[in-house]
Amino acid sequence: MGKSNLELICECDNFPYYTDNRVAYTQNLQNYHEFRVNGYDAILGYILNSVVQKFPWSSEYWVVDSATKTVTLATPADATPGHRSKLVGDSILEAVKLGAFEVLKGWRNEKYPVYGPGGEFLLDMERCASPLFGIVSYGAHMTGYVDDADGLKLWVPRRAKNKQTYPSMLDNTVAGGMCTDEKPFECIVREAMEEASLPEDIVRASIVPVGCVTYSHIRDARAGGETGLSQPEVEYVYDLKLDASVIPRPGDNEVEEFKLWTVQEVKDALARGEFKPNCAVVMIDFFIRRGILTAENEPDYLDILSRLHRRLEYPTASHC
Known part of the structure; x- marks a missing residue:
């Protein structure tokens, strides 16, 4: 049996909650x-x-x-x-x-x-x-998809096998960290060109901001380097509907290949644990917003919704 959607959320948002278990939370802070x-x-x-x-x-x-x-x-x-x-x-x-x-x-x-x-x-x-x-970091993630007569399909990249962090795992179509003074929209436009070779004019004209996800992650061995490091993050989320003729292609050494997958193929890869933890969270958020995951077909629906938007215990900044 594969991983449930809630298990994938908890794998990313794995810094204990005080309200859930005060003992575990206190022990972790030690x-x-x-x-x-x-x-x-x-x-x-x-x-x-x-x-x-x-x-x-x-x-x-x-x-x-x-x-x-x-x-x-x-x-x-x-x-x-x-x-x-x-x-x-x-x-x-x-x-x-x-x-x-x-x-x-x-x-x-x-x-x-x-x-x-x-x-x-x-x-x-x-x-x-x-x-x-252990500071809060900010990033932007985008899901590129095709929705035509053949149905909804998503562009899924596989990370390069020589990447220091999460090598060979699956990612969102485009994702990247926001540097000082960078705005979320400009970050995702830049990353779309660098990582996926997507034309700037198409991205700027068609990309849609759809919210953000927040979580507090404790790094494991897949992240590379020391384990146990605290990594709270804010990820601004975007969707980009693409014509079938627009094909993302690796533009740097961070991605090995892109594949256009059906919803079921993406679900199966999620259940196998193939997605980078925070990318799994963004993908689940996409499925909820598209009505693919609903209260009628997802038993952990309410828990998932609340865990997608953790209230971080550190100061954060608006990027308006």
Whole structure:
């Protein structure tokens, strides 16, 4: 028997909920230190204890408190985002020099933002380092589909076998992380051209924003590098109806191939656990919005709906 849709949701949104099991939630938090910035009363992420022990924290601008299980960037309260970013970046580069963490071998030269209360931009950091700090990351995912006389079919890519994260697993048609100052729409347009070779004019004219999904994930071995890292995410979701003559093709080294699958073929692949965890979530969201999964045919319908939109316990930002 394959995985149920709720099991796939729970596999991605697997950071315990306090309301579900207070004991499990409390026990899980013992594995982490809170990431904080001086002057802001907010948890910005959870850093795994083993990362805290190995990371080269400078006593000049980091305060590590084992009693309160906090790691605080101790810059002045009026420090600029640029100043904070430089200090965090210097620390990450030192960790790279020491070869302290596997995830840092996937250096991307892309910056992810960190927001404080009210969506204030506090700093940014190298993308591959973001799971070490457990910060909220933002991305955009798009489902490309054909809906004609032959029925509804979806374009499904298989990730390259040499990718550092989730190699050879199935993905959404287009997906990518949002860098500092990037808007969701521009992110998905860029990714559509880079990953799927889709013409910019077609994407801009026809893509439809349909919401977002949120979850809090604890990384396993499939993600590459250290396991147990906390990775809360906001994924903006888009749909793109394509003419059958428009065929996505790999545009970089991240995708091996695209296949046009029926709904049943996608369902079967989901049940086999072939999709990258967050991509399975986006696909299930698509099925709900298209009326493929309903209250009449999905026994876990209400649980799935609520789990697609987790209320994150960290500050987040609007991208308007």
